[in-house]
Amino acid sequence: xxxxxxxxxxxxxxxxxxxxxxxxxxxxxxxxxxxxxxxxxxxxxxxxxxxxxxxxxxxxxxxxxxxxxxxxxxxxxxxxxxxxxxxxxxxxxxxxxxxxxxxxxxxxxxxxxxxxxxxxxxxxxxxxxxxxxxxxxxxxxxxxxxxxxxxxxxxxxxxxxxxxxxxxxxxxxxxxxxxxxxxxxxxxxxxxxxxxxxxxxxxxxxxxxxxxxxxxxxxxxxxxxxxxxxxxxxxxxxxxxxxxxxxxxxxxxxxxxxxxxxxxxxxxxxxxxxxxxxxxxxxxxxxxxxxxxxxxxxxxxxxxxxxxxxxxxxxxxxxxxxxxxxxxxxxxxxxxxxxxxxxxxxxxxxxxxxxxxxxxxxxxxxxxxxxxxxxxxxxxxxxxxxxxxxxxxxxxxxxxxxxxxxxxxxxxxxxxxxxxxxxxxxx
Amino acid sequence: xxxxxxxxxxxxxxxxxxxxxxxxxxxxxxxxxxxxxxxxxxxxxxxxxxxxxxxxxxxxxxxxxxxxxxxxxxxxxxxxxxxxxxxxxxxxxxxxxxxxxxxxxxxxxxxxxxxxxxxxxxxxxxxxxxxxxxxxxxxxxxxxxxxxxxxxxxxxxxxxxxxxxxxxxxxxxxxxxxxxxxxxxxxxxxxxxxxxxxxxxxxxxxxxxxxxxxxxxxxxxxxxxxxxxxxxxxxxxxxxxxxxxxxxxxxxxxxxxxxxxxxxxxxxxxxxxxxxxxxxxxxxxxxxxxxxxxxxxxxxxxxxxxxxxxxxxxxxxxxxxxxxxxxxxxxxxxxxxxxxxxxxxxxxxxxxxxxxxxxxxxxxxxxxxxxxxxxxxxxxxxxxxxxxxxxxxxxxxxxxxxxxxxxxxxxxxxxxxxxxxxxxxxx
Numbered sequence: 001x002x003x004x005x006x007x008x009x010x011x012x013x014x015x016x017x018x019x020x021x022x023x024x025x026x027x028x029x030x031x032x033x034x035x036x037x038x039x040x041x042x043x044x045x046x047x048x049x050x051x052x053x054x055x056x057x058x059x060x061x062x063x064x065x066x067x068x069x070x071x072x073x074x075x076x077x078x079x080x081x082x083x084x085x086x087x088x089x090x091x092x093x094x095x096x097x098x099x100x101x102x103x104x105x106x107x108x109x110x111x112x113x114x115x116x117x118x119x120x121x122x123x124x125x126x127x128x129x130x131x132x133x134x135x136x137x138x139x140x141x142x143x144x145x146x147x148x149x150x151x152x153x154x155x156x157x158x159x160x161x162x163x164x165x166x167x168x169x170x171x172x173x174x175x176x177x178x179x180x181x182x183x184x185x186x187x188x189x190x191x192x193x194x195x196x197x198x199x200x201x202x203x204x205x206x207x208x209x210x211x212x213x214x215x216x217x218x219x220x221x222x223x224x225x226x227x228x229x230x231x232x233x234x235x236x237x238x239x240x241x242x243x244x245x246x247x248x249x250x251x252x253x254x255x256x257x258x259x260x261x262x263x264x265x266x267x268x269x270x271x272x273x274x275x276x277x278x279x280x281x282x283x284x285x286x287x288x289x290x291x292x293x294x295x296x297x298x299x300x301x302x303x304x305x306x307x308x309x310x311x312x313x314x315x316x317x318x319x320x321x322x323x324x325x326x327x328x329x330x331x332x333x334x335x336x337x338x339x340x341x342x343x344x345x346x347x348x349x350x351x352x353x354x355x356x357x358x359x360x361x362x363x364x365x366x367x368x369x370x371x372x373x374x375x376x377x378x379x380x381x382x383x384x385x386x387x388x389x390x391x392x393x394x395x396x397x398x399x400x401x402x403x404x405x406x407x408x409x410x411x412x413x414x415x416x417x418x419x420x421x422x423x424x425x426x427x
Numbered sequence: 428x429x430x431x432x433x434x435x436x437x438x439x440x441x442x443x444x445x446x447x448x449x450x451x452x453x454x455x456x457x458x459x460x461x462x463x464x465x466x467x468x469x470x471x472x473x474x475x476x477x478x479x480x481x482x483x484x485x486x487x488x489x490x491x492x493x494x495x496x497x498x499x500x501x502x503x504x505x506x507x508x509x510x511x512x513x514x515x516x517x518x519x520x521x522x523x524x525x526x527x528x529x530x531x532x533x534x535x536x537x538x539x540x541x542x543x544x545x546x547x548x549x550x551x552x553x554x555x556x557x558x559x560x561x562x563x564x565x566x567x568x569x570x571x572x573x574x575x576x577x578x579x580x581x582x583x584x585x586x587x588x589x590x591x592x593x594x595x596x597x598x599x600x601x602x603x604x605x606x607x608x609x610x611x612x613x614x615x616x617x618x619x620x621x622x623x624x625x626x627x628x629x630x631x632x633x634x635x636x637x638x639x640x641x642x643x644x645x646x647x648x649x650x651x652x653x654x655x656x657x658x659x660x661x662x663x664x665x666x667x668x669x670x671x672x673x674x675x676x677x678x679x680x681x682x683x684x685x686x687x688x689x690x691x692x693x694x695x696x697x698x699x700x701x702x703x704x705x706x707x708x709x710x711x712x713x714x715x716x717x718x719x720x721x722x723x724x725x726x727x728x729x730x731x732x733x734x735x736x737x738x739x740x741x742x743x744x745x746x747x748x749x750x751x752x753x754x755x756x757x758x759x760x761x762x763x764x765x766x767x768x769x770x771x772x773x774x775x776x777x778x779x780x781x782x783x784x785x786x787x788x789x790x791x792x793x794x795x796x797x798x799x800x801x802x803x804x805x806x807x808x809x810x811x812x813x814x815x816x817x818x819x820x821x822x823x824x825x826x827x828x829x830x831x832x833x834x835x836x837x838x839x840x841x842x843x844x845x846x847x848x849x850x851x852x853x854x
Contacts, residue, residue: 085766120750121750121754314849320851327481340514416847419843421741
């Protein structure tokens with residue numbers, strides 16, 4: 001099989017995709033706050049959305065498009081106002097936005113997705129978003145820089161723009177999968193204000209694309225959490241336009257499918273870990289690696305509970321090897337296990353390596369420090385522990401010694417700045 | 428029926444109970460860190476304990492005593508080390524402690540309960556706890572002050588000692604139910620490092636006492652949360668010694684039972700709300716009142732999810748009427764409901780009134796401010812909202828308009844000090 005190689009760019013890395021951004025003044029002043037992603041060639045689209053009962057208007061709108069439209073050409077995104085809890089009026093704003101894009105781009109209005117992020121409960125000024133959409137249509141560019149600018153336009157409390165692209169070859173044709181996302185708080189995807197957009201020039205059969213996306217989301221976006229709050233706006237959309245010229249991917253057993261699914265997984269994993277590392281107020285990426293568990297679902301539950309524990313997060317922030325909090329969190333996860341068999345290790349990680357899937361978690365013994373053996377403290381060096389806990393990524397490995405399944409979850413530490421950012425977010 | 432009246436004192440308010448405390452030097456220096464509660468007359472005992480898979484040695488020890496002993500005379504408590512994740516050696520410390528109490532007090536060693544709170548993973552110095560137990564046995568006093576001193580001895584990050592007592596009359600006999608507890612962080616009882624001890628001079632049949640306690644815990648201790656972390660040490664024990672001279676309570680339909688159950692509920696509610704209000708770093712009590720729900724379990728789930736939401740807690744700290752976070756939390760609770768029907772009110776509360784069950788939650792309309800009607804913002808005054816949000820207790824009422832059930836949950840805001848306390852708790 002071909003190698004899957006990291007390449008430059010994000011949503012415009014794949015052939016046939018262009019992007020634009022503009023200052024629409026929707027909430028922020030003097031800030032670029034709208035972006036558009038566009039493919040002239042119609043795209044097969046798949047999406048996963050928040051499972052929050054309270055769904056933002058764009059989520060309801062996009063679910064309808066993904067389910068009922070046979071193709072998508074454009075996505076229009078705004079930052080500043082989430083268009084959530086805005087009723088029928090909010091939904092109408094989505095329709096107006098799509099209609100404006102349809103007219104400006106000469107595409108079907110059923111081929112437009114919309115996405116919003118920001119404060120809940122306020123209406124988006126219709127004139128501003130419609131005008132912004134029209135401006136975006138005139139500024140589209142397929143340059144990599146245009147993708148990067150779009151990834152900056154959709155930021156809210158994010159401190160870094162988030163994009164990634166990978167490529168591989170099938171039958172001599174180069175296929176690219178690239179994406180961008182935003183998200184820093186209200187991050188506990190159960191599909192956060194998390195928006196992610198992935199583009200590919202592969203041609204992929206629609207049902208297969210949706211199925212593949214859903215599987216991958218379970219291991220990537222749904223395994224990160226900043227604060228346990230599942231947003232009303234979580235949206236992940238994949239657009240596949242087939243511009244690579246490679247044959248349509250329809251068979252799950254084909255090499256092309258396996259490469260595509262792996263590249264899509266890498267994009268999702270990269271973006272998901274980036275969100276956790278850039279969690280509101282985060283100073284460290286906090287990774288839980290739960291190994292040797294009797295079943296996969298249980299491994300995921302255990303891993304996710306550890307990175308969600310406020311006390312564990314505060315200990316990571318403080319650089320305190322308070323392993324009792326990790327074990328305590330495993331204990332209240334809802335999973336049954338024998339605490340007297342549990343070993344716990346901490347290992348220094350590297351955020352970029354983790355995002356790229358290059359961290360070899362099996363090396364936790366070689367590179368790590370064992371804090372707990374059989375549920376009890378080892379005679380570990382507090383000095384070495386403190387050193388590991390100062391790193392940009394702390395990997396906590398919990399060896400449950402009961403089976404062969406494992407899971408990894410990513411979160412961040414709980415800092416003063418998380419409180420500061422969220423005590424006064426609206427103003 | 429007799430009135431249930433708040434009276435002075437805590438665990439020594441009921442007839443026949445005495446208490447003591449001492450400086451045992453278990454972890455803290457120059458601090459009283461052990462307490463004992465004792466009744467010469469054998470007590471019927473009931474208890475509820477943490478459901479964390481990782482159970483501290485004293486929890487395992489006490490569960491055995493409560494299940495298998497026909498009476499209890501004493502409880503020995505230490506603060507500083509939790510005796511959790513300490514294996515067989517930790518359990519042996521419980522046995523040594525009970526043996527020391529048994530000898531010093533001339534009681535059965537099966538009639539001694541032990542409880543610990545503090546850091547996880549360290550062994551309690553056996554000599555210190557055994558010596559401390561012997562000293563406690565010589566200092567027992569039935570004065571109200573002795574109960575108060577005991578409630579101070581068991582504090583860790585608590586800023587206030589927590590005790591309460593109520594009395595009522597049955598057939599001319601005065602019956603007292605009093606209690607004390609500690610707990611400030613790792614508070615998400617699922618039965619925190621939460622320890623609560625209730626004493627009564629009522630005589631109550633054992634199975635009925637256990638059944639009553641379990642029911643009450645579901646509505647009181649299990650409806651508070653500081654940080655979502657369920658401790659390894661949660662313990663609530665009720666001791667009933669019958670010293671009031673009133674007839675033994677055995678019939679659920681009797682007036683005496685109803686009064687006793689109500690008094691026990693009041694004690695548990697007072698202590699549970701006190702824990703939430705004194706949550707680590709808390710500046711406000713955050714109460715969620717979810718009303719008009721189709722069933723009780725759903726109402727509880729909704730109320731508890733709101734007070735657990737980090738973003739809602741940070742908004743309460745910041746005094747920001749960011750109601751979208753409350754509605755968002757309802758939405759990811761796991762309960763189904765129609766967000767387009769939901770109204771949300773905020774009302775100024777009074778912590779002492781809430782603890783005493785004197786807050787009339789039906790007055791939320793009269794005294795409150797409606798922020799949301801039918802899932803959308805009302806034209807509320809941000810100025811009035813800001814004023815309510817500065818109070819010592821903020822009550823968020825969510826009217827689901829779908830049924831007749833309701834539930835109340837208590838938490839606290841998320842402040843800089845929560846992070847500070849927990850970034851460096853061990854040192």
